[in-house]
Amino acid sequence: DVKVTQSSRYLVKRTGEKVFLECVQDMDHENMFWYRQDPGLGLRLIYFSYDVKMKEKGDIPEGYSVSREKKERFSLILESASTNQTSMYLCASRDPGQGTSEQYFGPGTRLTVT
Amino acid sequence: AQRVTQPEKLLSVFKGAPVELKCNYSYSGSPELFWYVQYSRQRLQLLLRHISRESIKGFTADLNKGETSFHLKKPFAQEEDSAMYYCALLRASGSRLTFGEGTQLTVNP
Numbered sequence: 223d224v225k226v227t228q229s230s231r232y233l234v235k236r237t238g239e240k241v242f243l244e245c246v247q248d249m250d251h252e253n254m255f256w257y258r259q260d261p262g263l264g265l266r267l268i269y270f271s272y273d274v275k276m277k278e279k280g281d282i283p284e285g286y287s288v289s290r291e292k293k294e295r296f297s298l299i300l301e302s303a304s305t306n307q308t309s310m311y312l313c314a315s316r317d318p319g320q321g322t323s324e325q326y327f328g329p330g331t332r333l334t335v336t
Numbered sequence: 337a338q339r340v341t342q343p344e345k346l347l348s349v350f351k352g353a354p355v356e357l358k359c360n361y362s363y364s365g366s367p368e369l370f371w372y373v374q375y376s377r378q379r380l381q382l383l384l385r386h387i388s389r390e391s392i393k394g395f396t397a398d399l400n401k402g403e404t405s406f407h408l409k410k411p412f413a414q415e416e417d418s419a420m421y422y423c424a425l426l427r428a429s430g431s432r433l434t435f436g437e438g439t440q441l442t443v444n445p
Contacts, residue, residue, distance in 0.1 A: 264422060328379060
């Protein structure tokens with residue numbers, strides 16, 4: 223059973239702080255993704271990673287960066303948090319060799335920036 | 337560019353009634369379509385995919401390329417179907433999913 227974990231369920235940060243959101247998957251998946259989930263907007267892709275040290279911008283990368291030094295871990299970084307980054311953040315992983323194309327999601331981190 | 341639209345943000349039905357959650361997409365190639373579901377306090381999970389042509393928890397969805405739609409249907413809704421539903425599109429030979437805005441389904445007793 224695929225397990226995707228995120229370091230925090232709830233996080234409160236101040237404007238201007240540097241924020242790290244961590245995601246770990248235990249199934250040796252090559253692809254990993256970061257989304258933000260907002261009511262009425264659905265899920266929007268921030269960044270994704272094809273494999274270790276490989277990353278690609280998603281639809282809303284502004285204000286974010288990512289790091290993938292190890293296959294199992296994908297970090298999302300908010301360089302200088304702003305109130306409009308208050309949101310639910312979801313991490314997902316996928317095995318591109320698996321025929322189903324299914325993405326497996328973590329439980330989410332609800333970030334509040336004050 | 338691809339786009340997925342779910343026109344209903346909220347949908348409320350009574351238990352035992354039929355339910356249809358609408359999904360329309362725009363994409364010039366041959367997409368792969370999915371429905372994901374998020375029950376209260378649970379993580380987002382795959383419900384079904386069009387290529388499998390399967391029925392999961394009584395739900396089915398047919399890809400209509402002419403109308404570019406992938407509506408999710410269930411003939412008799414149950415209270416445990418209450419959840420947020422997302423339609424998603426995967427481009428051919430791609431890894432990125434494009435999600436719709438989501439539909440919050442409430443099944444009333």
